[in-house]
Amino acid sequence: MRHMEDERLLRYADGELPAREARQVRTHLEACWECRAELEELQETVKECVRYRKSVLQEHLPPPPAPWADIYRQFEELDAVPAGSRWGRMARVLAFPARWVPAAIAAALVCGLVLYEWQDTPTVEAAALLRKAVAASGERPAVPRRVRLRTSRQQASRVIGGAPAAAVKASADPALDDIERMFERANYSWDDPLSARSFQAWREQLPAKHDEVATIDDCYRIRTTTEAGEVKEATLKLRMADLQPVEGRLEFRDNEWVEISEMVEAPAEPTVPDAVASAGLPAAPGPVQPPVAARRAATLGRELQVMAALHQVGADLGDPIEVTRAAGQILVSGVGIAPERQRQIHGALDAMPDVLVRFVEPGEAVPPPSERAAAEVAASGEVLSLHARLAEQVGGRPHFEQLSAQLLDASEAMMSRAYALRRLAQRFPPESERELGARERRLLRDLGREHASALFTQSAAMEKMLAPVLVSLGGRAVTAPRAIQPASWQLGAEDLFHAARQMEKLLAMILGAAPGDVPAGELPSQLLAAMARVRTDAEALERLTAEDIGAQGR
């Protein structure tokens, strides 16, 4: 039995795991004394923290030096001025503070306030670009990659992505510790230092900032300057083709700086002790990021062949496997893949030239999907009453539990398809697809069509199980056809993915596996509509991919 990591247990205890994962942890804990004891130890430490807050922080930190101001009077003062100048008024209120506040502090506060209010006008372009970049990277499983970090005094490299906890623990280089401290100082994510999400998170917490967006070669460059915090300027370069971050730089107020860039070679062997590698990769840092053309040298066609081969062994459905192009090679990486599965994947890919297969153990126990507990019942009384009626409709509680488990399994299988389809559409957008030969385009569309057809069958089966019950609970399916037909199968795939996700969400809500904001009374109708939407989108996508194949066949 593989045991739970501290972080997972802590996140479980803190209620921060998604419902499904929490159920898996709970099931594991029921079976495993060792992990249960571990959890109890964590809880003991949490208790100690609470005691510390109470008996040390609350008791021994100096109390407020003055009585608290009458807040109602301050409200009145703020309301006495027109809305637009309230902050200015507030600044004035604070400029004449209680007798014990030194004038310098008050002045600093006033400056801060004024800046905070008036300069908080983020450049829409930068924000929008970051949002797009985050969305583009959001759904892809993380793949380990090596980045180079450089400061004025030292440089180092580290593997990021894939298994963050393991990667972080693996840092043995003292230079990395120094650089990590710089990131902490900067309030910038160390776990994911070269990503749009981290840049966005850093940028969004700034009270005042100024953005610039420029186009340099084939990249967008976002530069954000700020008066707040230790970093005065941060830059992120996003590759235009796919909005992938390729380079970042933080400049500190004390003139120190740190530069992050992706290494050209496939990720070197991570220093995770239990990493398994099938191909010898250089562990030493490689040269700096080369031109984009070299990075994309591995042809799209070969990548597609790899994806098709993975599809043959079903490894594109749910396994955390990522396919990337790197320096003329196709890198297939997987995290936490079972040995038997690893052998299958090697069998499918080893004969292909320029394909590297790497598996990394995350050191994190992931129980098999079959280890799923029955759906847990969620909060509101309304939802509980809906469950009672659902259970009654299907012939009692045990039947309901059984149906729940079946539906959640089916939903998981459907989402694996939806993710695989979306990944395919994102890896081969229309402009990349045009670079492919006719045979490869046919293969690509065949793959897309197969996913669409499987999604259709899966959602239809779920609909068959659920629709009569939902109708008897008062549900009515109303689905308007999509106003705009997608212009390409890739867009159709995106529509279908969102429809499937909506269906999954509503299903989890109705089965009590996840909390939600939809009123219980509307759940049956909304779920019926969502299921119908998946079916029609899947049909539409089947047509789109078939038409395209016809067009290509000429």
Next chain:
Amino acid sequence: MLTIESLGDEFAGVVRQKRAVAKLQQQVAQLFEEAREDVYRYLLTLGLYPPQAQEAAQEVFLRLYVTLRKGEEIRNPRAWIFRVAHNLGLKIRAREGAESAFDPDLEARLVSTMPDPECGLLERERALQFHRAVEGLSDQQRRCLHLRLEGLRYPEIGSALGISTSAVGEFLRRAIVRLKKAHCE
């Protein structure tokens, strides 16, 4: 045209608005009452001097009031307050320079406290040891821990500190593992 009816409507509108403002004031005042000391202490842990921390804590609640008056929706006011307090605290700290951070010297305060004759000595030793372990955490680990102790969820802590939710999980894990050692030793 001005009619008795329209005047009546206008009057009713004014009354409604007044009531809404009074309700809002009451809500913010209640939150101020409940959370001001927590915000104040959090600001002390960021290195603000007590007068600064108290002033900034008050300002955070006024800021909340102004934001709500503008009609903005705030889903979790407590998390919002800590996020704004954190940003304001760092801004004040940045202006003050690294030299002048406030050090409450909790260790000296703990040592100078007369131990309770019943169970005090051992208890005090334990508290001291735990305090040293907290002091040994990195800034980010400590901040995540303090904010978690104030009841913020991971995404809220991430939003306050400008880091990802997974980074919060990792910082908290590291903090708890280190504190566990101190606690179990």
